[in-house]
Amino acid sequence: MSKLTLIEITQDEIDLDALLSRITSVNTGAAAIFTGLVRGFTQNGRQNVTEYLEYEAYQPMAEEIMKQVAEEIRIKWPDVEGIALVQRVGRLFPQTPTVMIACSAAHRNTGVFEAARYGIDRLKEIVPVWKKEVGPNGEAWVEGEHFHEIRK
């Protein structure tokens, strides 16, 4: 089958079913899907409340780097067939999916789980997207942790 790569930065709701159907075919027997959501309550010593997250992207570069991540997945897991990398931007409230990585293949033991995991990890390291957290005590940009991974 043709190997379809779907890359998207979107303001619109992420439709997991629709995206999955776009990266599957009659040859597909497995798909691993990761989605990240806005967490409204975070326990880390004290409870932190998030009213919403405001996402922004440097869109043309983000799309280029997402394509690069998909290419990296294809090199590492050549049996993966369809790849979808979707990042939603804009104002997103708790329980809303913000990102989706899906990898499909003929069988589950082709690396689809690892490929989806790699996709989200890499996206968080190098794709130029940022989020600002807004809560009852004001707003703050979430600082990225990955400065040195860029040179990889």
Add this chain to the structure above:
Amino acid sequence: MNVKVLLFATLRDRAGSKFLELEIPDAMNVGDLKHRIATDFPTLRESMNSVLVAINREYAFDEGLIPVNAEIAMFPPVSGG
């Protein structure tokens, strides 16, 4: 030459603008541009310590030269997902 530097996230907030415009010498490298911005735009001085730079939508490093008519962007470490 005249360059425009796109700013995102914390850098845009600190500069109060989506971009900077400045006159730089030909064949300036990224490290020198960061130094220049730290000097000319005090609100961005601290940001220059951990800034990421992209030229023509690819990551660029201190030793990289800035080509003519480049699309230059500066932003903090990413936090998407």
